[in-house]
Amino acid sequence: MNKRSISIFSLSSITYAIKAQSVLKKEGISSEVIKTPKDMGKGCGYSIRLASDFHRAEEILTQAGIEIKAKKQITKG
Amino acid sequence: MIYFDNAATTYPKPASVAKALAYAVTSVGGNPGRSGHEMSVRAAREVYKVRRAAAELFGSKEENTVFTLNCTHSLNLAIKGILKEGDHVIISSLEHNSVARPVCALMKKGVECSVFDVYEDDGQTLEGLKRLIKNNTKAVVCTVASNVTGRVLPINEIAALCRDKGIVLVCDGAQAVGVMPLKVGNGINFLCMPGHKGLYGPTGTGLLVSDGEYELSTIIEGGTGTTSTETEQTPVMPEKLESGTLNTVGIVALGKGIEFVKKAGLDRIHKSEEKLCSRLINKLSQMNGVTVYRDKGSYLPIVAFNVKNMHSSEVADYLSSRGFALRGGYQCAAVAHKYLGTLENGVVRFSPSVFNNESQVDMLCESIKNL
Numbered sequence: 001m002n003k004r005s006i007s008i009f010s011l012s013s014i015t016y017a018i019k020a021q022s023v024l025k026k027e028g029i030s031s032e033v034i035k036t037p038k039d040m041g042k043g044c045g046y047s048i049r050l051a052s053d054f055h056r057a058e059e060i061l062t063q064a065g066i067e068i069k070a071k072k073q074i075t076k077g
Numbered sequence: 078m079i080y081f082d083n084a085a086t087t088y089p090k091p092a093s094v095a096k097a098l099a100y101a102v103t104s105v106g107g108n109p110g111r112s113g114h115e116m117s118v119r120a121a122r123e124v125y126k127v128r129r130a131a132a133e134l135f136g137s138k139e140e141n142t143v144f145t146l147n148c149t150h151s152l153n154l155a156i157k158g159i160l161k162e163g164d165h166v167i168i169s170s171l172e173h174n175s176v177a178r179p180v181c182a183l184m185k186k187g188v189e190c191s192v193f194d195v196y197e198d199d200g201q202t203l204e205g206l207k208r209l210i211k212n213n214t215k216a217v218v219c220t221v222a223s224n225v226t227g228r229v230l231p232i233n234e235i236a237a238l239c240r241d242k243g244i245v246l247v248c249d250g251a252q253a254v255g256v257m258p259l260k261v262g263n264g265i266n267f268l269c270m271p272g273h274k275g276l277y278g279p280t281g282t283g284l285l286v287s288d289g290e291y292e293l294s295t296i297i298e299g300g301t302g303t304t305s306t307e308t309e310q311t312p313v314m315p316e317k318l319e320s321g322t323l324n325t326v327g328i329v330a331l332g333k334g335i336e337f338v339k340k341a342g343l344d345r346i347h348k349s350e351e352k353l354c355s356r357l358i359n360k361l362s363q364m365n366g367v368t369v370y371r372d373k374g375s376y377l378p379i380v381a382f383n384v385k386n387m388h389s390s391e392v393a394d395y396l397s398s399r400g401f402a403l404r405g406g407y408q409c410a411a412v413a414h415k416y417l418g419t420l421e422n423g424v425v426r427f428s429p430s431v432f433n434n435e436s437q438v439d440m441l442c443e444s445i446k447n448l
Contacts (some may be wrong), residue, residue, distance in 0.1 A: 013303045014110035018125040019139055033121070035113035043306035046110075071306040 007054040009061065010047040010070040012042045019044035023064045029053050042072040079437045080402045084224055084379055084428035086273045086280055093333040094277055096118045101329035108322055110302035120325050127332035128315070134226050135268055135286040136260030143285040143315045144323055148251040149175040151269035151285035155247045156180060156218055156317055158293025159267075162187035164215035167206065168231060169387055170194045170416035171223040175250055180218065189213070194416065195223075197372040199231035202353060206235065216245040221253035225413045226370045227379030228352075229253070236264025252377055255338050256347050258345060261288040275346075278331030278336055281324050293318065346431050350378030353429045353438050361440040367445070370417060370424060381417075381424040384448050389423035392448065396425075399444040403427055 011017045017033045033065050036045035050057060054073045058071060061068055079089045101123070107116030109124045112287040125139065132142040137327045145151045157177045160166055166183075168176055170192050180190050189445050193206040206217070217239050223227045232248065239246040240263065243431075247267040250259055254268075255275020261268050265288065272282025298310040299320030311408055338346065384392050393405030406423045407414050414420050427441075 013301070013311070014121045015125060015315055017233045018121055021277060022125070022129075026248070033113075035116045043304045044111075045303050046113075062364075 004076045005052050005054065006049060006074045006076070007052065007057060008037065008040065008047050008049050008072050008074070009057065009068050010035075010036045010045060012045075012067055014046045014071060016066055019064075020048050020061055020066050023041055023066065024048070024050070024057055024060060027056075027060050029057055029060070031057075036070075040072060045069070078296055078397075078400050078402050079433075079440065081427050081429055081433065081437075081441065082402045082404050083430040084274065084408075084426060085404055087275070087277050087430045089432055090277055090279065090330075091334065091337040093337060094279065094330045097330040097333040098279060098326060101326040103412075105325055105329055109325055110316070111300075111322070113189040118193055123327060123329050123332075124323060125334065127328050130335045130437065131284055131286065132337075132406075134339065135254075135284075136262050136288075137286045138289060140314045141285075141287045141289045142263075143318045144328055145283035145285050146281055146324070147273070147283040148249065148271040149283075152247070152249055153285050154285050154293060154296060155267040155269055155287075156216075156294045157245065158318075160188050160215055160243050161215075161289060163213060163379055164191040164411055165191065165211050165213045165215045167191045167193055167209050167214060167219075168412075169219040171220055171221060171225070171228060171230070171334055171413045172218075172249065172410065173224050173413070174411060175251070176218050176220065176266050177410075178414045180237050193219075194227060194322075195230060195374075197374055199234065200268055202231060203234050203238065205233075206427050207238065208244060212245070214242070214244055218247040218249070220249040220251070221257075221259065222377040222379075223413055224252050224379075224412070225408050225410050225417065225419075225426065226381045227252065227377040227428075228372075229257070229375040229377055232259075232265070233263070238264075239345070240264035252379065256343065256350065257275065258343055266290055272327070272334065276331060277334035279334075282327040282331045285318065295320075297321070341431060347378065349431055350429045350433075353426070353433055353435065354378045354380050356438050357427055357442065357446065360438075361445070362448060364442075370419070378429060380427040382420075382427070383419070383424055384445060387422070387448070389419075389425045392425045395448060396441070396444060401441050401444060403441075420428045 272278035389405035
């Protein structure tokens with residue numbers, strides 16, 4: 001059975017979420033902007049969710065100076 | 078009517094700006110940065126695109142590019158966000174009320190202010206500024222170019238001086254953006270601007286762009302779509318300075334204005350407008366009793382003039398009756414008029430855009446001749 005992995009990075013704001021999405025897209029990684037899940041932050045906030053590429057995405061975001069407030073990888077299947 | 082009041086707001090706007098307004102009203106309906114649904118995220122994406130375009134144009138990062146309502150709003154955020162009781166600020170003798178009034182308000186709260194004169198010789202201007210610097214000088218706040226006469230200040234030299242002395246420089250780019258190249262950095266810490274003048278966006282738009290070296294305290298707090306369970310304002314830029322719902326419609330259209338300016342090219346815009354100013358100055362100089370307010374310094378495409386001993390508002394009213402839109406009076410710049418010695422009659426201000434042409438200038442001159 002194939003295992004499916006989803007990565008979520010919680011970011012400081014909607015601006016950083018869209019910036020993160022844009023930076024990752026340039027590197028060929030697709031993502032979507034979502035509200036930060038309850039278990040990853042207090043109050044309203046924005047995150048990006050992507051399929052796989054957890055470590056690469058983290059590296060790209062860090063290099064771009066985008067602060068990651070929280071992160072998690074969910075493996076399903 | 079032939080419109081020569083572009084220093085107040087540009088008109089007409091490019092067709093792409095008008096089209097973008099309609100598009101944003103009908104198709105960008107969500108509130109950016111407030112919800113997680115597709116419409117909200119889409120609106121945020123549209124806003125971000127414009128933020129990025131502006132950041133690129135002014136040498137900043139997206140997070141240091143703040144949307145405001147106008148240049149006055151940007152200047153208030155910068156001036157009141159940086160100055161505290163006991164600080165000393167230096168402004169120029171050509172300031173608009175958007176600088177002079179916030180500074181005046183702060184003087185009642187213990188901020189000291191000095192004014193440096195703008196001379197025909199830029200070296201003399203700089204020397205005068207240097208002499209005013211004190212131990213508690215926190216900031217220099219000055220216009221890049223006068224909104225009354227178009228006189229350009231030696232801004233790069235002022236920036237270098239401020240950088241060397243560790244003084245914050247806040248620039249009012251109201252007349253300069255979209256006409257001359259301007260970027261934050263190298264001493265320019267904050268650049269304030271309207272979106273609706275040289276950037277050809279709609280009214281109700283402005284930008285505060287910074288190099289990120291200094292943090293501003295807030296003068297407005299409220300909803301930012303982040304850390305909503307906390308009552309303390311988010312420290313994260315740009316949302317920290319953007320409380321409340323953004324003018325998404327205006328911002329989307331401003332994006333098209335920025336695109337228009339980038340495509341036209343600053344140099345081409347400047348040349349085309351300056352050509353009209355030169356033509357006007359040349360014709361005015363052949364008329365008896367007309368005073369043009371220009372010295373040997375550098376100028377943006379704005380011409381300030383007076384006719385005989387008439388009040389400038391009378392001249393502007395007459396020209397309006399002949400189908401020409403020019404601004405008379407004091408252009409919201411009390412400090413500048415006091416310095417220019419024009420407090421009695423003000424000046425008539427001619428400010429073209431890329432949409433004006435030489436034959437319109439010739440028609441204007443024919444009407445001025447009849448005064």
